[in-house]
Every structure is written in C-alpha cells, then in structure tokens.
Amino acid sequence: MNRLQFYIAFTHMRSKLKQTIVATAGVAFGIAVFIFMVSFIVGVGEYTWAVSMSQTPDxxxxxxxxxxxxxxxxxxxxxxxxxxxxxxxxxxxxxxxxxxxxxxxxxxxxxxxxxxxxxxxxxxxxxxxxxxxxxxxxxxxxxxxxxxxxxxxxxxxxxxxxxxxxxxxxxxxxxxxxxxxxxxxxxxxxxxxxxxxxxxxxxxxxxxxxxxxxxxxxxxxxxxxxxxxxxxxxxxxxxxxxxxxxxxxxxxxxxxxxxxxxxxxWQQDNATLLASERLRSLIVYGVAVTILMVAGFGIFNILTMMIYEKMKDIAILKAMGFSDRDVRWIFLAQALTIGVAGALAGLCFGFLMAWGISKVPYKSDIMISLDHLPVSFDIIYYVTAFCFGLITTTLAGFLPSRKAAKLDPINIIRG
Incomplete structure (x- = not known):
C-alpha cells in the first residue's frame, strides 16, 4: 500500500468522521471490556489457585x-x-x-x-x-x-x-x-x-x-x-x-x-479446580469474541455504506488507472486504521480499568492475605486482545473492500 492509497482512505474516513469514531469506539470498547474481564477473572483465579496449592503437596x-x-x-x-x-x-x-x-x-x-x-x-x-x-x-x-x-x-x-x-x-x-x-x-x-x-x-x-x-x-x-x-x-x-x-x-x-x-x-488432587479453570477461560474468551464480533459488524456496515456513497469516486479512481487491488487496499486501509486505533485505545482503557479495580480495598474474614481485589496484568492477554481486535476488523473490512474492487466504472458513470 502506497501513500496515495492511504491518503484516499484517510480522506474517506474524515468525510464520515462520526461513523469512523463510532466504529473505532466499538473496537475500543470490546477490547477494553475483554482486558478488564480477563484481568479480574484471571486474577481471582490465580489467587484461588495459589491458596489451594499452598496447602497441596506436589x-x-x-x-x-x-x-x-x-x-x-x-x-x-x-x-x-x-x-x-x-x-x-x-x-x-x-x-x-x-x-x-x-x-x-x-x-x-x-x-x-x-x-x-x-x-x-x-x-x-x-x-x-x-x-x-x-x-x-x-x-x-x-x-x-x-x-x-x-x-x-x-x-x-x-x-x-x-x-x-x-x-x-x-x-x-x-x-x-x-x-x-x-x-x-x-x-x-x-x-x-x-x-x-x-x-x-x-x-x-x-x-x-x-x-x-x-x-x-x-x-x-x-x-x-x-x-x-x-x-x-x-x-x-x-x-x-x-x-x-x-x-x-x-x-x-x-x-x-x-x-x-x-x-x-497435585493434578489428581485438584482435578475439579483444573476443570473449572478451563471452563472459566472458555467463558471469558467466548464473551470477548462476541463483543469484538459485534464491533466487527459495525465496521462492516460502515464500510459497506461508504462504498455505496463513494461509488462515483471509485469509478473515477478506476478510470484514472487504479487497479482492483489498489481499490481493495484503500478500503482495507480504512478497516486496519480503525482496528489499530480502536485496539490501542482499548488497551489503554482496559489497563486503566484493571488498574483502578486493583486499588479497591477488599477485606475478607476467610482470605486473610487479601487486602485488595486480585487483578492479573499478564502481557499475553494484552497481546491477544490487540491481535484479535486487528484480525476482527481486517475480516470485517475484507468483504466490502472486495466488493468495491469488483465495481465496473463504466456502469457507474453511465448511471
């Protein structure tokens, strides 16, 4: 993708600034919720696991x-x-x-x-x-x-x-x-x-x-x-x-x-706990995938509407010598830009939410070693969230970009 393709993609997004912001916010919200949920649930699980294993021999x-x-x-x-x-x-x-x-x-x-x-x-x-x-x-x-x-x-x-x-x-x-x-x-x-x-x-x-x-x-x-x-x-x-x-x-x-x-x-003695850990992970990732898929559908709808609104622009670009591949990259660039911006914003907001809840005091008569809510800040979940958000937005932008690339400029110009 060259600078001209990126400039055209950026111009399209700027012309539909509100829709671009909504799509970016959707991705950011999905990733932030994923980070928050995973950080808290994994933190609680790690603490519970540590307490159980502290009294269980290997x-x-x-x-x-x-x-x-x-x-x-x-x-x-x-x-x-x-x-x-x-x-x-x-x-x-x-x-x-x-x-x-x-x-x-x-x-x-x-x-x-x-x-x-x-x-x-x-x-x-x-x-x-x-x-x-x-x-x-x-x-x-x-x-x-x-x-x-x-x-x-x-x-x-x-x-x-x-x-x-x-x-x-x-x-x-x-x-x-x-x-x-x-x-x-x-x-x-x-x-x-x-x-x-x-x-x-x-x-x-x-x-x-x-x-x-x-x-x-x-x-x-x-x-x-x-x-x-x-x-x-x-x-x-x-x-x-x-x-x-x-x-x-x-x-x-x-x-x-x-x-x-x-x-x-320890695996035999904690078989039930291990099974519950696996089930918990499936639930967390299932909810996160659902949220990001909803954000992906938002991007898909926005790009599809943009194609219908920019059909004449696409025809002019093709008449000027832009290939199908060039047009496809213009719309993919929009999806990738929304994905990267939304993912980075989501990571920041997710971290702030997780950090905030980790500072909440928590006293328990049972868990004497716990003075704040347990939260995990494992970087692997941040990398996973970023990659999954990027993949979701790329897939959401692929079908509209392919549709834009297949448009016939002669039929569009003739009306």
Missing part, C-alpha cells in the same frame, strides 16, 4: 485402604462357586512401611525442594457440652513449615510451641470459633481408639480453605503418636514439594513403584 505418598480382592471363602473353597456381597476393607495398617527411610531418601533427591512426614487421625474435640468431629495432623513442625509456610498462616499464638510444649496444638480458625476457644485454652481430645487426652491450644491458623480451617488442627508428630499409642516410626503420609511440579505425575508413579506405596499428584 506429590503425596500414603497407604490406601482397599477391599480384599479374594474373599476368605474363596481362599478356603477355590473350586466352588462362592458369592460374597459387601466385602469389607482389609484390616491393614495405614502406617507407611520404612516411612522414615523413604523421607530420608526423598530429601536427598535433587528434584525435591521439601519433604515432610505426617500422621493424620480423626478425633472428637470436647469442651463443656460441645462435641465436634475433626482431625489432628501430626507434623514435623520445621519440615511442614518449609513445605506450606504454616508460620505465615498463624493469626494468634505460635507454631514453634508445638515442638517445645507437650500435648499442644494449633487449631483452625473455623474450628476454634465453633468451640469458642482461644490461645491458652484447654480442651479434651478423644481419638478413634477411645483414648482421651487434655491438650492446650497454643495458636490459631487460617489458610482460607474452609475444609481445613473448620475441622483440622496441627500437633507435633510425637504428640499424635502418643495420643494413638503408636511407635515413633508410625507415619501415614509423606508430602513432597518439587522444584518443577510438572514432573509430579511421572515422579508420583515412579515413587509408588519404588516404595510400594499409593501416590497422588
């Missing part, structure tokens, strides 16, 4: 309770036809065999960032007439803190006292609210084996995940082992944080075979 090793594949009756009478309904799970220990040795070996793996052993058990919390079912997680305090940054989630009290104070626990904020306890209070814990113990609340934590905050407490590994009356080697879970969590599925399968444990990775 790989978890455990013993899975399973039903007997072959019943005792089948073992006793293998030649007979035996029908057994509702086979109960095997009476097997959840303890990881040689778990301490496995933790030591995993901690020496260069692919592993942090590893922690834990012991989980169901309990009843008793305080006066209140009885609540919950869970206690026995942990190696330092290792668990490296894995999940637990010390940052403590809102009152201290995590370190778990290591120094016997029969102490750090309780989830929701559970503490139900029991109406605070730091320094005492309550009774009853294990699933019937033993009752008096424990002291040395801290209260909040992760932002209701499933954890409303029913879980942390205690030292030694404390929970004493509560259950099991040896010091008894652990039920090994949790691993990797330097590259994309290796989690492969390493989980390899470690399950190596140590003869069951294993899960």
């Amino acid at each position: 790989v978890r090793l455990y013993n899975e309770v399973s039903a007997n594949e072959v019943s005792i009756l089948q073992q006793q009478y293998p030649a007979d036809v035996n029908i057994v309904h509702h086979v109960k799970p095997k009476e097997e220990m959840l303890n990881l065999k040689d778990g301490r040795q496995a933790v030591k070996q995993l901690s020496q793996d260069p692919r592993v960032q942090a590893v922690a052993a834990s012991l989980s058990t169901q309990v009843f919390y008793h305080l006066g007439a209140v009885n609540i079912n919950g869970r206690i997680l026995g942990i190696d305090v330092e290792a668990e803190d490296r894995l999940f940054n637990l010390s940052d989630k403590i809102i009152t009290g201290s995590l370190e006292q778990l290591s120094t104070r016997p029969n102490s626990l750090v309780m989830g904020a929701g559970l503490a609210r139900k029991l109406n306890v605070s730091t320094g209070d005492h309550l009774t814990v009853t294990t699933n084996r019937g033993g009752s113990f008096l424990v002291t609340v040395t801290g209260i934590f909040k992760t932002g995940l209701t499933a954890i905050d409303d029913e879980q407490s942390y205690a030292s590994l030694n404390t929970v082992q004493r509560l259950l009356g099991v040896p010091a080697s008894y652990i039920t879970d090994i949790k691993v944080r990797l330097h590259d969590n994309e290796q989690a599925p492969e390493l989980a399968a390899a470690w399950a075979r190596r140590f003869d444990y069951s294993a899960s990775d």
Whole structure:
C-alpha cells in the first residue's frame, strides 16, 4: 500500500468522521471490556489457585485402604462357586512401611525442594457440652513449615510451641470459633481408639480453605503418636514439594513403584479446580469474541455504506488507472486504521480499568492475605486482545473492500 492509497482512505474516513469514531469506539470498547474481564477473572483465579496449592503437596505418598480382592471363602473353597456381597476393607495398617527411610531418601533427591512426614487421625474435640468431629495432623513442625509456610498462616499464638510444649496444638480458625476457644485454652481430645487426652491450644491458623480451617488442627508428630499409642516410626503420609511440579505425575508413579506405596499428584488432587479453570477461560474468551464480533459488524456496515456513497469516486479512481487491488487496499486501509486505533485505545482503557479495580480495598474474614481485589496484568492477554481486535476488523473490512474492487466504472458513470 502506497501513500496515495492511504491518503484516499484517510480522506474517506474524515468525510464520515462520526461513523469512523463510532466504529473505532466499538473496537475500543470490546477490547477494553475483554482486558478488564480477563484481568479480574484471571486474577481471582490465580489467587484461588495459589491458596489451594499452598496447602497441596506436589506429590503425596500414603497407604490406601482397599477391599480384599479374594474373599476368605474363596481362599478356603477355590473350586466352588462362592458369592460374597459387601466385602469389607482389609484390616491393614495405614502406617507407611520404612516411612522414615523413604523421607530420608526423598530429601536427598535433587528434584525435591521439601519433604515432610505426617500422621493424620480423626478425633472428637470436647469442651463443656460441645462435641465436634475433626482431625489432628501430626507434623514435623520445621519440615511442614518449609513445605506450606504454616508460620505465615498463624493469626494468634505460635507454631514453634508445638515442638517445645507437650500435648499442644494449633487449631483452625473455623474450628476454634465453633468451640469458642482461644490461645491458652484447654480442651479434651478423644481419638478413634477411645483414648482421651487434655491438650492446650497454643495458636490459631487460617489458610482460607474452609475444609481445613473448620475441622483440622496441627500437633507435633510425637504428640499424635502418643495420643494413638503408636511407635515413633508410625507415619501415614509423606508430602513432597518439587522444584518443577510438572514432573509430579511421572515422579508420583515412579515413587509408588519404588516404595510400594499409593501416590497422588497435585493434578489428581485438584482435578475439579483444573476443570473449572478451563471452563472459566472458555467463558471469558467466548464473551470477548462476541463483543469484538459485534464491533466487527459495525465496521462492516460502515464500510459497506461508504462504498455505496463513494461509488462515483471509485469509478473515477478506476478510470484514472487504479487497479482492483489498489481499490481493495484503500478500503482495507480504512478497516486496519480503525482496528489499530480502536485496539490501542482499548488497551489503554482496559489497563486503566484493571488498574483502578486493583486499588479497591477488599477485606475478607476467610482470605486473610487479601487486602485488595486480585487483578492479573499478564502481557499475553494484552497481546491477544490487540491481535484479535486487528484480525476482527481486517475480516470485517475484507468483504466490502472486495466488493468495491469488483465495481465496473463504466456502469457507474453511465448511471
């Protein structure tokens, strides 16, 4: 496209200045809304994902309770036809065999960032007439803190006292609210084996995940082992944080075979969250495409009307020696100019809208680490919006430009 073609295109747009501004504003509005929506929705998604992943290991090793594949009756009478309904799970220990040795070996793996052993058990919390079912997680305090940054989630009290104070626990904020306890209070814990113990609340934590905050407490590994009356080697879970969590599925399968444990990775444990993330992205892009298509139809209509109004000008241009290609480029230049101007304006307005909402204060009793609305400023969405806006306007201008190029100047001049 040469300067003359661009000058003619610019003259046409200037003669229909209001329609040009409306078309440009339509593109700008579509892109601004896209940037605003994506920035906010992706920001919320990233924050929710970060909160969920902060309490999810990349790989978890455990013993899975399973039903007997072959019943005792089948073992006793293998030649007979035996029908057994509702086979109960095997009476097997959840303890990881040689778990301490496995933790030591995993901690020496260069692919592993942090590893922690834990012991989980169901309990009843008793305080006066209140009885609540919950869970206690026995942990190696330092290792668990490296894995999940637990010390940052403590809102009152201290995590370190778990290591120094016997029969102490750090309780989830929701559970503490139900029991109406605070730091320094005492309550009774009853294990699933019937033993009752008096424990002291040395801290209260909040992760932002209701499933954890409303029913879980942390205690030292030694404390929970004493509560259950099991040896010091008894652990039920090994949790691993990797330097590259994309290796989690492969390493989980390899470690399950190596140590003869069951294993899960963060993708399996967060399958629902991953599916919702994909669905959210489809919805966001679907809405944005619809908005930009509406803007594209506006450009199409404006250029089509301009062709009918400029038919004599087109005939004169062709009579002066302009080729079909030259005429096509004149109208494509108008579409591209509207697209570029609208896209740049939309990016600026979209950024300002996203920046403005990121400064809105937001306080939540659940999400303690959130003080403003979460917004993502990832440049990839700005590039995507600009390219898509340009493509939409180019396609919207292609059909009118082709129609203009096919006009016969002789028929137009004859009227």
